[in-house]
Amino acid sequence: MGEMKTYLNYINGMCVASSSGEVEGSVNPANRHEIVGYVQKSSIADVNEAVVAAKAAKLGWRKLSGSARGEYLYKVADKLERRLEEIAAMMTREMGKTFPEAKGETARGIAILRYYAGEGMRKTGDVIPSTDSEALMFTTRVPLGVVGVITPWNFPVAIPIWKIAPALIFGNTIVFKPAQETAVTAALVMECFEEAGIPAGVVNMVTGQGDVIGQAIADHPDIHGITFTGSDRIGKMVGQSALAKGAKYQLEMGGKNPIIVVNDADLDLAVEATVSGGLRSTGQKCTATSRVIVQSDVYDVFKMKLLQRIKEIRVGNGMEASTWMGPCASEKQYLTVLAYIAKGIEEGGTLLCGGGKVEDEALDAGYFISPTVFEHITSSMTIAQEEIFGPVLALIKVDSFEEAIHIANDVKFGLSASIFTKDFSKMLTFMHEMDAGLVRINAESAGVELQAPFGGMKMSSSGSREQGQAAIEFYTEIKTVFIKS
Ligand SMILES: NC(=O)C1=CN([C@@H]2O[C@H](COP(=O)(O)OP(=O)(O)OC[C@H]3O[C@@H](n4cnc5c(N)ncnc54)[C@H](OP(=O)(O)O)[C@@H]3O)[C@@H](O)[C@H]2O)C=CC1
Ligand SMILES: O=C(O)CCC(=O)C(=O)O
Numbered sequence: 001m002g003e004m005k006t007y008l009n010y011i012n013g014m015c016v017a018s019s020s021g022e023v024e025g026s027v028n029p030a031n032r033h034e035i036v037g038y039v040q041k042s043s044i045a046d047v048n049e050a051v052v053a054a055k056a057a058k059l060g061w062r063k064l065s066g067s068a069r070g071e072y073l074y075k076v077a078d079k080l081e082r083r084l085e086e087i088a089a090m091m092t093r094e095m096g097k098t099f100p101e102a103k104g105e106t107a108r109g110i111a112i113l114r115y116y117a118g119e120g121m122r123k124t125g126d127v128i129p130s131t132d133s134e135a136l137m138f139t140t141r142v143p144l145g146v147v148g149v150i151t152p153w154n155f156p157v158a159i160p161i162w163k164i165a166p167a168l169i170f171g172n173t174i175v176f177k178p179a180q181e182t183a184v185t186a187a188l189v190m191e192c193f194e195e196a197g198i199p200a201g202v203v204n205m206v207t208g209q210g211d212v213i214g215q216a217i218a219d220h221p222d223i224h225g226i227t228f229t230g231s232d233r234i235g236k237m238v239g240q241s242a243l244a245k246g247a248k249y250q251l252e253m254g255g256k257n258p259i260i261v262v263n264d265a266d267l268d269l270a271v272e273a274t275v276s277g278g279l280r281s282t283g284q285k286c287t288a289t290s291r292v293i294v295q296s297d298v299y300d301v302f303k304m305k306l307l308q309r310i311k312e313i314r315v316g317n318g319m320e321a322s323t324w325m326g327p328c329a330s331e332k333q334y335l336t337v338l339a340y341i342a343k344g345i346e347e348g349g350t351l352l353c354g355g356g357k358v359e360d361e362a363l364d365a366g367y368f369i370s371p372t373v374f375e376h377i378t379s380s381m382t383i384a385q386e387e388i389f390g391p392v393l394a395l396i397k398v399d400s401f402e403e404a405i406h407i408a409n410d411v412k413f414g415l416s417a418s419i420f421t422k423d424f425s426k427m428l429t430f431m432h433e434m435d436a437g438l439v440r441i442n443a444e445s446a447g448v449e450l451q452a453p454f455g456g457m458k459m460s461s462s463g464s465r466e467q468g469q470a471a472i473e474f475y476t477e478i479k480t481v482f483i484k485s
Contacts, residue, residue: 006038007187009046009207012053013200018042018208019049026184029096029327029334030317030366036093039183042208047175047216050204054146054173055222057201062143062171066120069169073117075196077110083192084110087157089319091185095153096326096367097281098318109161109189112450116165116471124476135484141476143171144225144248148217150210150238152230153329154284154389156182157189162450163227164203166471175223176205177214179230181330183207210234221245227466227474228252229286232387232413232459239462250474251462252455254387255415257445258291258408260430262401263298265420269442271305273418274393277444279313279371282325283391284333286460287416287438287446291377291384293396293404303375303395307353310371315358317366327367328390334367337390341372344383349374349394379410387413401426409435414457418445437461 006023008015018040025035040046061069080087088102097105130137147167151159160178167174178186186205193203206213214234218226218241225248228238232253242249259277261270277289294302318326328334341355354372369391377384377394384394398404408417417436421427427441437456440447448454453470455461464474 004035004037007040007184007207009040009042009050010187010190010194010203010205011046011050012204013194015194019045024180026094026181027330028093029329029331030093030319032331032365032367034093036090037184039180039187039207042206042213044212044216046206046208047213047220050175050206051146051220051222053201054175054204057199058143058145058173060199061173061202066169068120069171070117070120072196072198073113073120073165073169076192076198077113077117079192079195080106080113080189081110083188087185087188090188091156091182092318092326094185095156095182095329096318098323098326101281102318105155105158108450109157112158112161113165115450116169119166119469119472120169124472130482132484135482137480137482140479140481141170141472142479143476145172146223147172147174147225147227147475148220148223149174149176150214150217150226150228150230151176151178153179153181154281154286156185159229160186160189162467166475167227168202170472170475172225172475173202174204175217176203177210177217178205178207180207180209214238215241218242219245223247225249225474235462248474249462250464250466252286252466253460254413255286255288255456255460256291256385256387256411256413257287257289257416257436258293258418259289259445260404260408260417260419261292261294261298261302262404262419262421262423262426263295264422265298266422267298267302267305270302270420271309273420273444274306275309275313277418277446278393279325279391280446282328282369284329284389285446287448288389289418289445290388290392291394291396291408293398293407295401295404296397296399299397303352307373310353310373313371315368315370316363325371325391328369329367331367333389334369337369337388337392340383340386340388340390341392344374344377344381344392344394347381347383348376349381349383350376352395354391379407385411401429405430405433409433412459415460416440416445416456418443437465
């Protein structure tokens with residue numbers, strides 16, 4: 001059970017309490033009576049202090065060679081690897097995802113650190129022939145300066161690392177604001193940076209309310225780049241603040257990801273992908289499947305197989321080996337999901353399974369919702385349009401492949417999309433016509449690989465891409481150099 005430790009901010013190489021003197025408890029969503037630790041409820045003064053530290057550290061850090069900066073990232077990866085089980089267990093206790101998922105995510109964080117450590121040795125520019133034959137013209141890349149990192153609670157290790165690692169390798173210093181919901185897990189990740197001996201001020205973390213700390217980061221004149229993952233509502237506000245002060249920004253926001261099941265699909269594989277893509281992590285992935293668009297000839301068989309498979313799902317505390325799906329990450333998220341389920345019923349959807357809290361006394365203290373499937377859903381209904389971020393699937397029956405693509409595109413988001421078919425020409429049409437940053441054929445909608453660009457179209461992102469080699473585009477600016485002897 002919880003050891004009730006109080007976790008501090010990390011500013012200028014030191015763990016410090018907030019100037020506000022306030023802390024708040026982080027609650028285990030599998031058992032609302034358990035506090036897993038206390039975190040700082042910081043003030044704007046703490047953000048200002050962190051920015052001063054990051055600004056002071058920036059010259060020294062950018063002057064190091066890429067490989068020297070990479071050495072630090074390798075060391076952080078080693079520290080995280082040594083603490084993998086401990087950090088994953090805290091993640092499970094703090095936000096509910098199952099322990100195997102939390103371990104997988106932490107391992108992914110380690111791999112991301114090592115990937116970007118290697119990037120410190122790769123080329124950063126091109127030689128471009130000048131019209132002056134006695135000159136040398138080339139491009140190089142320079143860091144933005146201080147980068148603000150604002151992250152959500154659904155991937156409390158991987159998302160911060162996929163932002164912080166490229167920011168650092170390309171020479172930026174950072175001020176990090178994790179979701180308060182998972183600030184204890186974030187504090188453990190910060191300890192790995194500290195243990196790796198990262199120079200003071202290069203990495204700073206300030207925890208606290210989003211509308212105070214996140215907003216202060218978005219508004220601060222000495223923060224030159226902001227990378228954000230979270231809701232489209234807050235993302236838009238962060239983007240506007242960044243634009244107002246002339247900072248670069250990168251927003252990764254929601255999804256309303258479809259899976260299309262064509263008449264010729266392998267239905268067993270499609271069912272497995274729907275369950276895994278839609279319900280793992282309790283549906284709390286921006287890439288989670290939430291609309292299941294099925295062609296009419298196979299609709300009934302697919303539905304029957306899906307409901308059979310869902311019956312096997314064991315919901316419970318993520319630390320128990322028998323659990324396949326944990327709770328919603330917080331009371332707020334639990335209430336949001338219940339409200340969407342109520343809306344689905346009110347608007348005429350038919351519940352096929354689930355539809356509310358898990359009826360099991362042993363789980364009463366947690367935010368557990370049964371895997372829920374609706375049918376008779378049309379594209380204009382709220383649950384077919386808005387991101388739910390919970391274990392809820394909406395079945396939409398269509399007559400043709402063309403109608404399936406039309407409905408799949410009929411939302412404001414465009415993050416990820418999946419199709420199951422054996423027909424190569426349909427695969428190609430889907431690839432070309434689907435408005436999504438990730439199109440996945442005969443594979444589930446979730447499943448991001450760290451070495452590939454990740455991001456969405458339409459309201460899912462600001463048009464930017466994260467991860468892989470795409471990260472350099474956000475975390476650096478190009479300088480064109482002209483030298484004449
Ligand atoms: N794309 C994705 O991966 C995610 C999407 N979501 C979607 O968002 C919905 C709401 O989740 P929620 O956690 O409230 O997401 P938010 O967008 O509110 O939170 C994301 C991050 O932004 C911070 N934040 C909040 N307000 C501001 C602000 N005014 N300025 C700057 N930063 C701010 C949050 O801090 P704090 O939380 O500490 O207040 C958190 O660190 C979910 O139901 C889901 O639909 C959520 C998480 C991830
Ligand atoms: O699908 C994944 O693994 C990543 C999803 C993601 O980035 C998110 O939910 O924010």
